[in-house]
Amino acid sequence: MASIGTKTYDTVAPKKVAFLGLGVMGFPMAGHLARAGHAVTVYNRTAAKAQDWVKEFGGKAGATPREAAAGADIVFACVGNDDDLRSVVLGADGAFAGMAKGAVFVDHTTASADVARELYAQARKQELQFVDGPVSGGQAGAVNGVLTVMCGGEPAVFDAIKPVAQAFGRAVTLVGQPGAGQLAKMVNQICIAGLVQGLSEGVAFGQAAGLDMKLVLDVISKGAAQSWQMENRGGTMVDDKFDFGFAVDWMRKDLGLVLAEARHNGARVPVTALVDQFYADVQKMGGGRWDTSSLVKRLRD
Structure with missing residues (x-):
């Protein structure tokens, strides 16, 4: 079975x-x-995964980030965290060491704004370009090529990479200077955290009251309560199904970035801090790999 959905691509000069x-x-x-x-050309820390990709899509696999990046016009990355990102970018085997002058590195990792600014500064020293472009839309958005990409960087560089990134993005937008993409992703996660907690409380309340919650969600999704979370996760929350989607462990990593940035910039995020602790409860229940909608389980169990 193909690992990506059907999508019609805009005509773009091959890169x-x-x-x-x-x-x-x-x-x-x-x-x-x-x-x-x-x-x-792809690179993955587990080489077998890169070979699987090549078997499905063609292309080539590099043994190191440097080898994969050699001669590329644009190098995209999507890894785990700040340290993972540095490990594939910096050093003798890192991507920057293999990139030609003027090439662009686009980072889709959800990471800190600090590491984005750090790598931007290092790129400029090496006469390279850097864009931070974290994504939203989850695994389904990646499979279907309809991700939202929030970018930080220089306008001319963004304009050069946007048509290529639209292969997997429905909305690819420059939101500010280097680091701004990561900050926008933090806003995204703040909003999601509050929405999922509110939806969890609504579902748990309705079930305790004896309501047909799938019917209720269908009704209220036509009004002001409607959200992506309600449309895509409400029914599975009612069914107590959480073995898919964006994992609690990943959300806690993201919320940790939010809370660290809030301490730095003085923003007050009390609901986000509370929901982060609720996710810690879910982890203690063994739900680190459950979908983030599993917040409802702590209200039942």
Whole structure:
């Protein structure tokens, strides 16, 4: 079965690109680049995953980030966290060491704004370009090529990478200077955390009251309570199904970035801090890999 959905791609001049990190997001994102006609070389820490990708989509696999990035016009990455990002970018085997002057590194990892600014500064020293572009839309968005990409960087550089990134993005938008993409992703996660907690409380309340909650959700999703979370997760919350989607462990990593940034900039995020602790409760229940909608379980159990 194909790992990416059906998508019609805009006509874009083919580029030589690399993609570093073939997890649940990166594997289909790189696949869309190949299907859109770009020459793709991939790298993954577990080499077998890179070979699986090549078998499905063609292209090549590099033994190191440097090898994968050599000669690429654009190098995309989607890895785990700040340290993972540094490990594929910096050092003798890192992507920056293999990139030609003027090439662009686009980071889709959800990481800190600090590491985005750090890598931007290092890129400029090496006459490279850097854009931070964290994504929203989850695994389904990656598979279907309809991710939202929030970018921080220089306008001319963004304009150059946008048509290529649209292979896997429905909305690819420059929101500010280097680091701004990561800050926008933090806003995204703040909003999601509050929405999921509110939806969890509504579902648990309705079930305790004896309501047919699938019917109720269908009704209220036509009004002001409607949200992506309600449309896509409400029914599975009622059914107590959480073995899919964006994991609690990942959300706690993201919320940790939010809380650290809030301490730095003085923003008050009391609901986010509370929901972060609720996710810690879910982890203690053994739900670290459950979907984030599993917040409702702590209200039942």
